[in-house]
Amino acid sequence: MAAISLAGLTKSFGDVTAVDHINLDILPGEFITLLGPSGSGKTTVLRMIAGFETPSAGTINLDGVDVTMVPANQRDVNTVFQDYALFPHMSVQENVEYGLKVKKVAKAQRRARALEALESVALGEYASRKPSQLSGGQRQRVALARALVNRPKVLLLDEPLGALDLKLRQQMQFELKTLQRNTGITFVFVTHDQEEALVMSDRIVVFNAGRIEQVGTPQDIYEHPLTEFVSEFVGTSNVFSGAQAQSLSGGLDRFSVRPEKIEINSAVTHEITAQGKLKDIEYLGPLIRYVVDVDGQHVIVLSQNDEQNSKDLANHIGHAVTVSWRRDAMQVVT
Template identity: 60%
Template sequence: MSTTAVELVGLSKSFGDVTAVDGVDLEIRDGEFFSMLGPSGSGKTTVLRMIAGFEQPTSGRVHLAGQDVTGRPPFARDVNTVFQDYALFPHMDVLANVEYGLRVKKVPRAERRERATAALEAVQLGDLAARRPTQLSGGQRQRVALARALVNRPKVLLLDEPLGALDLKLRRSMQLELKQIQRDVGITFVFVTHDQEEALTMSDRIAVFRDGRIEQVAAPADLYESPASPFVAGFVGTSNLLEGEAAHTVLGRRGVFSIRPEKIHLGDEVGDDDATAPGVVQDVVYLGSVNHYLVELDAGPTLTVLRQNLRGTTHEAMALRGQRVTVGWAPEHVIELDQERQGQQHQELEES
């Protein structure tokens, strides 16, 4: 049975009149890769800084491995933090950079050399120990920063958007490497990002933040397939929302509903058991491996439909612009969203 690595109890943080974090309760399990996902200003980085001890909460408690560490300074907490700015020492080689924290702690030279070498091997940089940071690629520098944090053997590793400075191709490669490193070392990773693809790729569970609160905590597949609110549906992946009169006309019921673009069938793909709606293709967006069809329904809203760009279909896709089509979907792919919860949150924020 997994134990709790991090527990946040009623955690809040205000900066003057601004409430950055508003009553967050959260449990992060020992050994999991946990991501905090949300737009800028949603409170996720402030929560990470309170776990690390760089910020003191206005109210609430921080527990690490069952111990209340709320009042402890950063150096007295069994955590390490990797930032987007790796802050490597340019005059030291890679091995010396990784050893530095152990040297400050007065760990004997032989032991710190052994531990630093093992940390570099864990991130697959053992053969670059003698290089300077300026001789490394961005991805290699990121792994050096990771090794420097891992060498201290923390119970929890905090990562504040560490891949944000990398180009897209390298960032995707590092996502897979980072997850594999986490599996290999077996410690708890708490990862902050605003990139939903990053969170979905690496995480065991994800907390989606909005306006200083957590909207939903779930495994990636559950978060994507069963979003708890319109905000989560729109922020995690692309979502088509049907609400009000449009929902009543198209679905025969009122409320707020979501249908993912890849779940919608178009034209001759529509099945006999599908729910259907007529409309006009307003545009076709070519995205290499896929096409996005923007279909304006007769009932009003515009739906995004995703189809694989198979060989020989590109010109056919573009020819659909301006054409009337029928779209359809299996009834089980319509997700009813908790609009009441979101409305209550807006009201509470306005009243506070």
């Protein structure tokens, strides 16, 4: 049975439809990411699962029970908020204990459980501090401990890593993933960062304008994007359309090719080849990024940093080059 089942879920704010007939089944123990640009409805879906927003239409089932009209405080889910939402007047310990306190867990027991939760996020020594005395990363961990101490069936995470710097974010991505694997709790993770989604998720749900564009594993989403939106929002893509697409592919109206699947002036030419003019070379460290003009279309090519090759090509800016890719690198998109 699905841990969370959304059916025809819709939310309108006045004239704006933020979420438009979403159907989605989330499996128990799954790490699922709701990915999309801001305003795509992903956070609203999360807030409806948590119970902070009432759907305009549709139903939400948790473990097979319809909770559409059940208030937030009676749902067996916990949330980690984007701004952490730690209670500023309570100590770290009191923050973590609060959920147990309102559930009337005995004092000694909730102390022990809160401390255990804090230790699991390596913050045992900070129990008596106020949230304002902690760094962003530490607050993040307290928020996590405060949610997990309640042992929820589902943990909802609303862009929890957005405010952290890159290094810390990558570390937390790893820790969250490990935590999820060890606890077996269903994680519903909201982010606008496609890389984060690819790294962490069992499945990704791509949102656009209140609708689901595609659901699939990270590989599915990246290798086989079904729509132009997905192909461009997750990673970068070269999307060809119209007569150019037809003549290149021999019949396809519209297709996309990932930049790393294209080779430039390679010794072996693949099934699909095109002539173009090299416009630009960018040095990205491990990769080199080329921009090739093929009949007015800017084609992006990503290659491994082969120093000799890129030096040779550097003299070719403005000159003709050949780009080629395999037939199966092309993905039909709508």
